[in-house]
Amino acid sequence: MARRDVPDINAGSMADIAFLLLIFFLVTTTMDSDTGLMRKLPPIPDPGQEQEDDQQIHERNILVVKVNKDNMLLVEDELIQIGELRDITKEFILNPDDAEDMPEKIEKNIPFFGLVRVAKQAVISLQNDYGTTYGVYIAVQNELLAARNEVRNELAMQRWGIPYDDLNEDQIAAVDEYYNAPISEAEPKRIGGD
Amino acid sequence: MSKFKRSTGKAGVGKINTASLPDIVFMLLFFFMTVTVMREVELKIQVTVPEATQGKKLEKKSLASFIYIGKPLPNLQATFGSEPKIQLNDAFKEVADIQDFIAQERETMDEADQAKMLVSLKIDEETRMQIVSEVKYALRRANALKIMYANRPVDEITSLN
Numbered sequence: 170m171a172r173r174d175v176p177d178i179n180a181g182s183m184a185d186i187a188f189l190l191l192i193f194f195l196v197t198t199t200m201d202s203d204t205g206l207m208r209k210l211p212p213i214p215d216p217g218q219e220q221e222d223d224q225q226i227h228e229r230n231i232l233v234v235k236v237n238k239d240n241m242l243l244v245e246d247e248l249i250q251i252g253e254l255r256d257i258t259k260e261f262i263l264n265p266d267d268a269e270d271m272p273e274k275i276e277k278n279i280p281f282f283g284l285v286r287v288a289k290q291a292v293i294s295l296q297n298d299y300g301t302t303y304g305v306y307i308a309v310q311n312e313l314l315a316a317r318n319e320v321r322n323e324l325a326m327q328r329w330g331i332p333y334d335d336l337n338e339d340q341i342a343a344v345d346e347y348y349n350a351p352i353s354e355a356e357p358k359r360i361g362g363d
Numbered sequence: 364m365s366k367f368k369r370s371t372g373k374a375g376v377g378k379i380n381t382a383s384l385p386d387i388v389f390m391l392l393f394f395f396m397t398v399t400v401m402r403e404v405e406l407k408i409q410v411t412v413p414e415a416t417q418g419k420k421l422e423k424k425s426l427a428s429f430i431y432i433g434k435p436l437p438n439l440q441a442t443f444g445s446e447p448k449i450q451l452n453d454a455f456k457e458v459a460d461i462q463d464f465i466a467q468e469r470e471t472m473d474e475a476d477q478a479k480m481l482v483s484l485k486i487d488e489e490t491r492m493q494i495v496s497e498v499k500y501a502l503r504r505a506n507a508l509k510i511m512y513a514n515r516p517v518d519e520i521t522s523l524n
Contacts, residue, residue: 304488
């Protein structure tokens, strides 16, 4: 049986076409993967109960971090460098010595951990000025988050021997409950103007 | 034309086989198609997001809306000035426009995804906090509470003063 010869298709220009497509994609796309500090904003409170929540938290349970318009950092009324912030925050969250001026610990039942003493009311309060530079503000937030993440990671390693990021949902919820320490971003104040 | 003819005795350089060239180029093409994403807006402002070590990767880009804040590009500064401005989609906007923008973005999403909506703030590190605070307050008013401060992932922050 004689087979009919299919003529060869000239594929010489295939490379050109592919190059064209390649260059098109190189131009119109970006490679940057988006990363960022995930935060949750507080909802706008009802006018009636605005002040109530703030007053219920005792002074020892708040770590006050202030950044002024000259990007200077004031933590618990002490002027510090940003490099020291992480350790201070970690100590605040852990309160290893049950110090009087550190967060008060209350017994609480937490899944996986049983009855433990946790600083349930500990809050980190970040206040900035209108004139603060955004880069410094993020650096401070980063240090606060880093401190909290490190503390949680240490707990996860101690309890399960795996890093915090690899825990399952229930475990994460338990660890978060153990070291909650929400970071609250207060309304900025115009202390020094700009 | 005999000038260019090779003497028949010399061994000629063989033609390079280019049959696999398209395959190579296609491979490159697919690589770029998979690892990159479409550029969504044309930036009219200069944005250098700050460095941070604790950044989390944005998993689903379709859930995110972007707000850019920074100084206008040098060639636009004559028209728009050099003060930090807000860019939503392709245009300069004011803080008051953010609520409409969020409502619009919400409408384009599936109903199931609306609760997971996230706003990514791409803000230049030199910006002062005043405009940022105003934007944050506007987002709270628009009830878009999940936000992300976009950053450049680094292992250690070097530019701390």
